[in-house]
Every structure is written in structure tokens, then in C-alpha cells.
Amino acid sequence: MGRLFHRLGTLTASLTLTTLCGFVTPVWAEQEPDARLPLDELRTFTEIYERIKTAYVEEVTDKELLDSAIQGMLSGLDPHSAYLDPEDFKDLQISTSGEFGGLGIEVSMENGFIKVVTPIDDTPAAEAGIEAGDLIIKLDQKPVKGLTLGEAVERMRGKAGDPIELTIMRPGNDVPFDLTLRRAVIKVTSVKNRELEPGFGYIRVTQFQIDSGEEVAKAIMKLDNKHPLKGLVLDLRNNPGGVLQAAVEVSDAFLTDGLIVYTEGRIANSELRFNATKTDPSKGVPLIVLINGGSASASEIVAGALQDHQRGIIMGTASFGKGSVQTVLPLANHRALKLTTALYFTPNGRSIQAQGIEPDILAERATLTPLKHSQSFKEADLQGHLGNGNGGADKPTSNETKKPKSNLAQSDYQLFQALNLLKGLHISQRHTEPVGDTLADSEADTKQKESATQ
Secondary structure, three states: OOOOOEEEEOOOOOOOOOOOOOEEEOOOOOOOOOOOOOOOHHHHHHHHHHHHOOOOOOOOOHHHHHHHHHHHHOOOHHHHHEEEEEHHHHHHHHHOOOOOOOOOOEEEEEOOOOEEEOOOOOOHHOOOOOOOOOEEEOOOOOOOOOOOOOHHHHHOOOOOOOEEEEEEEEEOOOOEEEEEEOOOEEEEOOOOEEEEEHHHHEEEOOOOOHHHHHHHHHHHHHHHHHHOOOOOEEEOOOOEEEOOOHHHHHHHHOOOOOOEEEEEEOHHHHHEEEEOOOOOOOOOOOEEEEEEOOOOOOOHHHHHHHHOOOOOEEOOOOOOOOOOOEEEEHHHHOOEEEEEEEEEEEEOOOOOOOOOOOOOOOOOOOOOOOOOOOOOOOHHHOOOOOOOOOOOOOOOOOOOOOOOOOOOOHHHHHHHHHHHHHHHHHHHHHHHHHHHHHHHHHHHHHHHHEEEEH
């Protein structure tokens, strides 16, 4: 049977498949053969097959009918099981490297339309403003209704630089609107990091690739070397998922023991358990994890593990809710079967399939507009006011509003809230931990003075 891919990504479309797990050897569970073949159903199938061959308005080849039968058989299972033709299978394999062609969106099919699960950072889709939850109803003014997901994806493919017009219906908008994107070769950077303020780091995982765990550990060290870390924000918003092992390794970067995730299925090698190691690159610093409706699968594994272990505070909105594992089974003639083979569970035994991870603190996406300061007076503005004795100059009220050091509150309100919470956690920790040391030092000093006096 060859080798298998385990995948936790959210979608089946070749345009958007972005991550892939390592190879494992299949171990099939022995099952008792069905004592009775479904003869009646097989007769019905062959009868319909013959009727189509002889009576359909256009001639249909055996290959077309059998391919359609296979696709229909899989589409009736769940949204993530699929039959991959040679081109789709090749795209899936290429996506392991984090580089592929397309628009940079993870998509699924909903009521005959293409639904955007999430745009991928730094791609034409993200730059054009496409959002999770958008419905693509037309491609170059041609309706997608009636097309399969694969056919719609094929229309979105094309030479890098060629334009394509998408007609989009967005929740909350009464009328659809058009966006023109230019296709590009998508190069996905799995892990990004920056310093929000000295000591407060930000790590974004755009998707879970094979080396994402190692990259997160390096990012933590880089931020800590720049300024000793007081807190971290781990951003998993609009992360569609990816490699199971990468999700485990990213979780392990913040945990020192205990279960991270386990899977259950019918075949023997689908029963997996992953535990944290003692190594802790994060050194236990306060952690905020940002999620939203575009956070799926592997993202939910990380968020669920950290939430169950109370290692970090989950903030944002409810995640996508994909709790299933897909195994890619290579077939003959460069084809493959992507089949849902297991469900995964958080350390506390939660299955988040079709439910998602609920944040500890709800933080909706919003725009913060600062109010203009009205004229005000303080004690320092009054003539003849008393000095404060602090040795500093009095500071009269200025009528000019000071400009903020950054526009984080306007550009990313959820991240702004996460940073504020991190600061609060740091202040609380600072006021709690040193108190004991200060008292101990004070008592030691007193005893030392008494001893010297005696």
C-alpha cells in the first residue's frame, strides 16, 4: 500500500492544501469480512451504470462514470475525505515545502458555493482583504453554483500574474462585491515573530509545517535574547492547520509534562498519544493565545492543550471546530485517497469536532477610535498651587493630545487587548513574587543588625 500521510489541515481543495504530515507505515486492523455481499445494492449500481451508458443525452466514458462514482462515494462521508487525481496529489506533496501556486486561501464547499475558511498571510487573497467566512459565488463573472470543489479550484488556478475576478458575498453585507486578484506562487512562512514592546514578544504561526515546532522554539530564544521575556502572545488566528507532529512540538514549547493530544480511530495506527517533554523554551512566561473562526485543526490542538493544562489564556473568538484526522493513501497511477481515519481529543478528553475551542476571554474583532480630549484642568494649572516635594517640576495640563507610540489599538484590537492583559499579568506577578523576597531580606537585615549590636 506504500506510505501514508497524516494531515490535520482543514480542506480538500488542491489550490489551498498547504501542509502535510510526515510519512508513517500503515498498520491495518484485522477485520472480519462481511459474510454477505450487498448483492441488491450492487445490482442497483450496475443497472444505473448501464442506463447512464445507454440513455444519457451525451456519451459518457467508463472512466468518467467510475471517477464520478468514487467522488460521490467519498463526498457522502464527510467534507474532508476526497479522491485525489494525479494533479491534486502532486499539489498535496508540493505543499509540504510551504510553496505552491494559487491565491492563498483555504476553501471548502458550502451550499454549492466556495466558502473561505481562511486567507493565508502575505498572499494575494490576504492582501485583497478576503476574510474567513466569505462566500465566492462567481469566478470571472461565471457562477460557481453547480461546480464541484475541484472544478472551481481548477478555474482559480493559472499562471502567476494573471488576474482573476472573484464575486464575494460577505456575512453582514446585503449585496455581493467584486475583487480582482493576481495569481502568484505562494511561499508560506510558517512562523513569524516580533517584539511588541521591550520584553513582550509576539509569535505568529500561519500554518503548521514540518519544522514549525523548531521555528517557534528559535523565535522564543530570539525574543528572549533581545530583551528578557515578560510575556508572549501566540497568534493562531486564521491558521488552517497542518502537520500533527508540528502541533505537538509547538505545544511542547510551552509545556513540561502531561498529555498534549490523542487520536482514536478504527485502524491500528490511528490510536496515537503525544506527551510533552521537560524542555521548556518559554521558561513559563505568561502566555496569551489568540484564536478565531479561521483557527482550525492543528491550531485547535495547540489551543486545547494549553487551555487544558492552564498554561495560557485563550483569547479571541471560537475556533473552526475541525477535530478529525485525514490519512492520505497513495493508490496506483499516481492517485490517492484522502480519508478521515480518526478523531483527535484534547488532554481532558474533549472532542472539538463541529464545536471548536471556546476562548477563556472573548475578544471580538473591532476598531478602537480614540476620543478627542476635552479641555480639562488639574491642580498644577491653578495659580499659587503647592509644590509636591518630589523634587520634580510641576506639570501643567497640556491642551495638545499626545500621539500614541503605536497604532496597535487601531490596527489590531484583539492583539492590543492581548498585550494589555500580558502587562497586567506581568505587573501582578511582579507584585506577588518579589514581596516574599523583600520581606525575607528585611528580616535577614534586622537579624544581622541585632547580631552586630549584641
